[in-house]
Amino acid sequence: MDGVSPAAIAAALVIGYALGSIPFGLLLTRAAGLGDIRNIGSGNIGATNVLRTGNKRLAAATLLLDAAKGAVAVLIARHYLGEAPAMLAGLAAFIGHIFPVWLGFKGGKGVATYLGVLLALAWQCALVFAVLWLTVAALTRISSLAAIVATIAAPIAAWFLGNADLAAVVAVMSLIILIKHHANIGRLLAGEEPRIGSKT
Structure with missing residues (x-):
C-alpha cells in the first residue's frame, strides 16, 4: 500500500471502525422487545445467535445489516480515498464489529461483516465464500463449520486474483x-x- 498518505489511512480506519462497530443484532433485538441478545444462547450479537430468539426475519435483517456495514465502509473509502484505503476501511469495519467500543470491545465473530467486505472488495472472493458457506451449512446445519471452511478458502481465492494487498487483508x-x-x-x-436454529 505504498503511496497512501497517513491522512487517508487514518480516515479509512475511522470510517471503517465507526460503521463496523454498530451492533445491529443488539439494536434490532432490543427494538423488537426481545431483551439483550447477549443474554441468549451463545451471547453473540450476530445473526446466528439472533436466530436463537426464534425470529427468522430479525436474524435475516441482522445478517444483511452486518454485511452492509462492511460493504458500505469499503465503498465510501474507495470513492473518497482510493482502493488501498478501501481495503483498510474494510478491515477496520470487520474489527469494529468484533471489538466495538460501545460494548466494551465484545462484539460478534465477524462472519457477516467479513462477507460484506469481501463483496465490496472482490465479488469473486465473496462468491467463493458464500457458495462454500451455503453448501457446508446445508449439508451439516452447523454455522461455525460452514464459516471455518469458507474462511479458509477466501484468502486462497484472493491470492489467485493476483492482488497481494487484497490477499493479505483477507488473510x-x-x-x-x-x-x-x-x-x-x-x-x-x-x-x-x-446446529443452526437450536436454542443453545
Whole structure:
C-alpha cells in the first residue's frame, strides 16, 4: 500500500471502525422487545445467535445489516480515498464489529461483516465464500463449520486474483475469524457444536 498518505489511512480506519462497530443484532433485538441478545444462547450479537430468539426475519435483517456495514465502509473509502484505503476501511469495519467500543470491545465473530467486505472488495472472493458457506451449512446445519471452511478458502481465492494487498487483508480477517472460533472448533472436534436454529 505504498503511496497512501497517513491522512487517508487514518480516515479509512475511522470510517471503517465507526460503521463496523454498530451492533445491529443488539439494536434490532432490543427494538423488537426481545431483551439483550447477549443474554441468549451463545451471547453473540450476530445473526446466528439472533436466530436463537426464534425470529427468522430479525436474524435475516441482522445478517444483511452486518454485511452492509462492511460493504458500505469499503465503498465510501474507495470513492473518497482510493482502493488501498478501501481495503483498510474494510478491515477496520470487520474489527469494529468484533471489538466495538460501545460494548466494551465484545462484539460478534465477524462472519457477516467479513462477507460484506469481501463483496465490496472482490465479488469473486465473496462468491467463493458464500457458495462454500451455503453448501457446508446445508449439508451439516452447523454455522461455525460452514464459516471455518469458507474462511479458509477466501484468502486462497484472493491470492489467485493476483492482488497481494487484497490477499493479505483477507488473510488477516480470516485468521481473526478462526481465532474467534476456537471454542467452536473445540466443540466440533468433540461433536458438541449446536446446529443452526437450536436454542443453545
